[in-house]
Amino acid sequence: MKRIYIHEEYCIGCRLCEIHCIAQHSRSKKLIKAFKEEFPRPLPRLVVEESGYISFALQCRHCEDAPCLSACLTGAMYRDEKTKAVLHDKDKCVGCWMCIMVCPFGVIKRDENNKIVSKCDLCNGEEVPACVANCPNEALEYR
Amino acid sequence: MERFLIIGSGPAAISAIETIRGKGSKVEITLLSEEPYIPYSRPLISYLLAGKIEEERLFYKGRDFYERYGVKAFLEEPAVEVNIREGIVYSTKGRKFTYDKLLIAAGGKPIIPAVEGKELKGVFTFTTLNDAKNIAKYLEVEKAERVLIVGGGLIGLKATEALLEWNLNITLVELADRILSLTLDKKASNILQWRLEKESVKVITSNTVQEIRGQKKVEEVSLRSGEILPCDMLIFAIGVAPSVSFLRESGVEINRGIIVNEKMETNIPNIYAAGDVVEIKNIISGKNQPIAIWPNATEGGKVAGANMLGEDKFYPGTFPMNSVEVCGIPTISMGLTEPEGNDYEVFSKEEGINYRKVILRDNRVVGAVFVGNIERAGIFCGLIKDHLDVSPFKSRLLDDDFGLIYLPREYRKRKIEEAIGL
Amino acid sequence: MPLSTIFPEFKIIRDKEKCIACQVCVRQCAFEAHIYDPEKDEVYSDDSKCVGCHRCEALCPTDALNIIKYPFDIKDNKNWTPGILNDIYRQAESGAIILTGMGCDKDYPIYWDRILLNASQVTNPSIDPLREPMELRTFIGRKPRYVEVERSQERDTVKVKTQLPPQLRLETPIMFSAMSYGSISFNACQALARAAEEIGTYYNTGEGGLHPDLYKFGANTIVQVASGRFGVHPDYLNAGAAIEIKIGQGAKPGIGGHLPGEKVTEEISRTRMIPTGTDALSPAPHHDIYSIEDLRQLIYALKEATEYKKPVGVKIAAVHNVAAIATGIARAGADFITIDGLRGGTGAAPQVIRDNVGIPIELAIAVVDSRLREEGIREEVSLIAAGGFRKSSDVIKAIALGADAVYIGTAALAAMGCHVCQKCYTGKCNWGIATQDPYLSKRLNPNIAARRLVNLINAWSKELKEMLGGMGINAIESLRGNREHLRGVGLEEWELRLLGIKPAGEGW
């Protein structure tokens, strides 16, 4: 499947990926509007980790053998037949946090406003996910 | 055509079926289910009872699961006997089912203690959809108001949480000196108990039910302490035991649960078992024990399914873990949470209701507790599984920004590669 | 603290309507010109810290930022300009020499902009480079006066009998000038090396030695030997395709170099062969060179060390007596001479030297080429020009004036992202180029930088071919020193004379 690859040696910690992820998952999909007018602000579907000069953006790895799929009690976490991406159906999720408990990358977030989880959806069929498209230094790659 | 027979319709059975069909196999699959329903998610019964979801949502695999997966299912027809020599399973309806390969995924049965009065109306367990429906009906019809929940473990708390939505007068009785004593550490137990009490749940610890009294239905109970509590309904939630009674004479080796190897094979050729019904290796203690959690059932089912098709898959084991939310306070616990002895190093941090604790043995994570802030808890699950030496970064384990960045770069890289199957 | 009279150079304009307080600017500015206020969830700026690198502006996702010149309007005065005043304020407060980076930015004439090229009309046909072969290949090195060939009877083939001195083969007459590892980041060095390899040209190590990971690009490397002799050892000398002895640099003729100890990281210390954290001082002169004879000794020592297999050249700054010095260098046995003009760049130089010492490269090329011809030794040495080459037309004019090839420095840095803010000497280059801070240097992804360098050189090479074709010339060699193809506009008589070109309007 097409995946996001991380080149941490080129991550500059600017967090543009995070910012564009928020916008992409907002109602308007417009940066300024998403940040200034939409509340609560959507959660970014990735984490940017930083320590000293090292940093990298980490989003769901869409694991081949995904622990979150095995742990989900509701079928909310599912694998897309076509793309093989691990996706999350917010209508099925009950917020039991089993998936958070087992995801070894810690990339599933608790959406406290909606009492469900939130995770990378590879921008739902966009040609290139927003984080990759907006990384200024090719630290993220989609192939 | 090869004939597979499956006993049970829980996640272990389902994931075995999904694995078998996912690999394109056309074998004949027959399934015996004690349940009158198509497969549903048991953990969701508390959400149903709480009125948070519709019944339809329980059927998490869709109404047409058996048709889609080509499974000939016999509902409300549990297995009563297995004849391993002939390869026959007998059902309650007296029918004979032959098989080439058998998967036992019968899960667990709630334990009901031998106390006087346990047959009275108004005494329930809380594991099945019918349990939830019956409880709801009883509450409505009998206008029950005072509820006693026996057992402060996972299921007891799930029941409590659900019944809080009904505005009842709830008392929780727990034998140990604190609730969730098997999964949480003391501090986390205390936080949750404090929270329950804030919701007016009466929590009684170090005590249990001695006798249930009433004419036809429950009216009061006496506790071991001698205390008498008037009550309209009682729910037993003191644990589940592998449901193996129908196997006692079969020759399938059983301890508390069915004994299996890493391929989920029992001692009898062509008979596999997975889920709550088996004793699985606890990779922290190294000993085999029933670990009645959902992920263990799906993982085990997956491996059993693949091996039934002749593959060579292994399930190295797991460890106890759980995620429980009580009145808006999420908690996650895994592995050893209140270890005894000097072999352990414990890190903990508390800020209001947010509490984190990590337990190391030989510089390996062997347990963790999260209360309130549960973000990224899964990283620790990975660390336990991978048995990673955390000494280079152990001072960071409780940092707010703790993440993969603190793990050795090589390990991090390999982990990412492994996840995507490189 | 007494009042500072220094005023900011730039003004940061933040469009509050657009700013989403995402803090990208805060994270990107190594000079800390942007500050986040968590209480108000707002970002504000401090103009006095801004160096005008435009990094924030480039990365701001909502285009909320605009960096403009600080409007400092003193009473109009051609003598006491704001820039002059600010320098005085600065020195009055610090008592120190003003340091700067990059090349001279003062208003001296840029002759490239006053020289025009010729084109063919009617009497000689122009050539379409898309349809006909066009040769940009250039060889750098001493050329024999004549070539003896041997005709083999049986097979009717020709063989060169003369033993040719070692040559550098350039697929286009543009190389990357000396920028040391230390003054620029490892990623920048790597990008230059990779681009040179891909294009078929050379980059120059500068005086910082050669990082072990870059040895694999040796075939496209010119290694430098400078007064500090940093990182010079037999393997180093033999790793490259040519050796360049650095006597001087256009940005700071007559003075040495100084890489502050903070920049001497472990990697750099290993590469330069000096202790970590110590200042890397390049003396002003080579202390073993006080005459052309001394220089000859070093040239031959290096040739010995590399078994006469590699061209050895000498780099000097363009100074008043450049022509005479150049012939001396040629006679000392150099295979090429590099002349770095007034506008040559640097990682750090005293501003007063950078802006006031040396002569423009255009004049230097012309006088050196003329002098070598006059003395009949033009073939014995190749001439490489450097210092402020900005575009392909500068390059082609330099070749027509008499250069064999050019070095580009600043243009290459700009291709990698440099915005010429001149703060290289601070080590805080926000574009990740002139810095050793790993937090900053990773901003330069060598994959992207190498790609951009290759694109730039390819684009220039295409333009060179277009211009050559227009002149009816199909090989860059035929243009070299062919000053008939140049005409001057707005130049004085003496300038035309020194450049050796006719004024525009005058025919053959």
Ligand SMILES: Cc1cc2nc3c(=O)[nH]c(=O)nc-3n(C[C@H](O)[C@H](O)[C@H](O)COP(=O)(O)OP(=O)(O)OC[C@H]3O[C@@H](n4cnc5c(N)ncnc54)[C@H](O)[C@@H]3O)c2cc1C
């Ligand atoms: C209320 C509740 C909440 C829970 N919450 C969580 C949670 O949050 N996280 C978590 O990890 N786990 C949770 N669990 C546990 C989880 O549901 C079990 O671990 C899991 O269901 C085990 O799956 P299984 O397939 O092994 O067995 P089960 O799901 O128990 O399925 C076994 C099936 O076999 C049937 N059966 C039994 N005997 C026979 C027989 N003789 N013949 C035919 N059929 C038979 C049973 O009727 C049942 O349908 C919860 C359980 C309950 C009851």
Ligand code: SF4
């Ligand atoms: S959420 Fe976590 S466990 Fe699930 S597929 Fe993504 S990375 Fe893997």
Ligand code: SF4
């Ligand atoms: S939180 Fe939602 S997605 Fe995660 S395991 Fe629970 S139901 Fe599935």
